Amino acid sequence: GENVEQHPSTLSVQEGDSAVIKCTYSDSASNYFPWYKQELGKGPQLIIDIRSNVGEKKDQRIAVTLNKTAKHFSLHITETQPEDSAVYFCAASPGSHYGGSQGNLIFGKGTKLSVKP
Amino acid sequence: SQTIHQWPATLVQPVGSPLSLECTVEGTSNPNLYWYRQAAGRGLQLLFYSVGIGQISSEVPQNLSASRPQDRQFILSSKKLLLSDSGFYLCAWRGYRDGQETQYFGPGTRLLVL
Numbered sequence: 624g625e626n627v628e629q630h631p632s633t634l635s636v637q638e639g640d641s642a643v644i645k646c647t648y649s650d651s652a653s654n655y656f657p658w659y660k661q662e663l664g665k666g667p668q669l670i671i672d673i674r675s676n677v678g679e680k681k682d683q684r685i686a687v688t689l690n691k692t693a694k695h696f697s698l699h700i701t702e703t704q705p706e707d708s709a710v711y712f713c714a715a716s717p718g719s720h721y722g723g724s725q726g727n728l729i730f731g732k733g734t735k736l737s738v739k740p
Numbered sequence: 741s742q743t744i745h746q747w748p749a750t751l752v753q754p755v756g757s758p759l760s761l762e763c764t765v766e767g768t769s770n771p772n773l774y775w776y777r778q779a780a781g782r783g784l785q786l787l788f789y790s791v792g793i794g795q796i797s798s799e800v801p802q803n804l805s806a807s808r809p810q811d812r813q814f815i816l817s818s819k820k821l822l823l824s825d826s827g828f829y830l831c832a833w834r835g836y837r838d839g840q841e842t843q844y845f846g847p848g849t850r851l852l853v854l
Contacts, residue, residue: 666746672842
C-alpha cells in the first residue's frame with residue numbers, strides 16, 4: 624500500500640522568507656496529491672492540489688511541484704506571513720476512482736510551520 | 741455549494757459514558773465519507789470510511805463504531821468511552837467539486853474523556 628513521508632516535522636522561518644515542505648510517496652499508481660493547512664483548533668483546509676499529469680501548479684504565494692520519476696512532491700510558500708503559521712499535511716492517493724478504498728488519501732505526519740515577525 | 745457540518749464542536753464526557761458525534765454534508769450526493777481522529781499534536785488517523793448508505797469500513801480495531809443512515813449523514817458512536825478516546829474528531833467528504841474529485845474536512849469535534 625501507499626506510504627507518505629513528510630519532512631521536516633517543524634520549520635521556523637522569518638517573515639518574508641520562503642518555506643519548503645517535502646513529501647515522498649511509495650505507490651507509483653498514486654496520481655492525486657493535495658496539501659492541507661490546519662490552524663489550531665480547526666479542521667484541515669485544502670489549499671492546493673496537483674494531479675500527476677501536471678508538474679507544477681501555482682496559486683498566488685503557494686506552489687506545488689511534482690516529480691513522478693522520483694516520487695516526491697513539494698509545497699513552496701513565498702513571502703511568508705505570520706498567518707501562514709499552521710500545520711501542513713501532504714497526502715497522496717490514486718485519485719481516479721470513485722468509490723472504494725483505493726482512492727483513500729494517505730497522509731504525511733504533518734509539518735508545523737512557524738513564521739516569526 | 742458543498743458544506744460539511746459537525747456537532748457538537750466540543751464535548752466533555754466521563755469514562756464509560758456513550759458517545760454520538762454527527763456529521764452532515766450539504767450540496768452533494770453519494771459522497772465518500774470519512775471519520776479521522778487526531779491526538780494532540782499528532783497526525784490524522786483514519787477510523788472509518790463509507791462509500792454509501794449502510795456501507796462502513798473500519799481501518800483500525802477500537803472502541804468506536806460508525807453508521808451511515810442517510811446518504812449525507814455519518815455518525816460516530818461508542819457504547820462506553822475510554823480515556824484513550826480523547827482527541828479531535830474530523831469528518832471529511834470526498835466527491836466532485838468543479839469537475840474535480842477531492843476531499844474536504846469539517847470543522848471537527850474536540851472530545852475530552854475524564
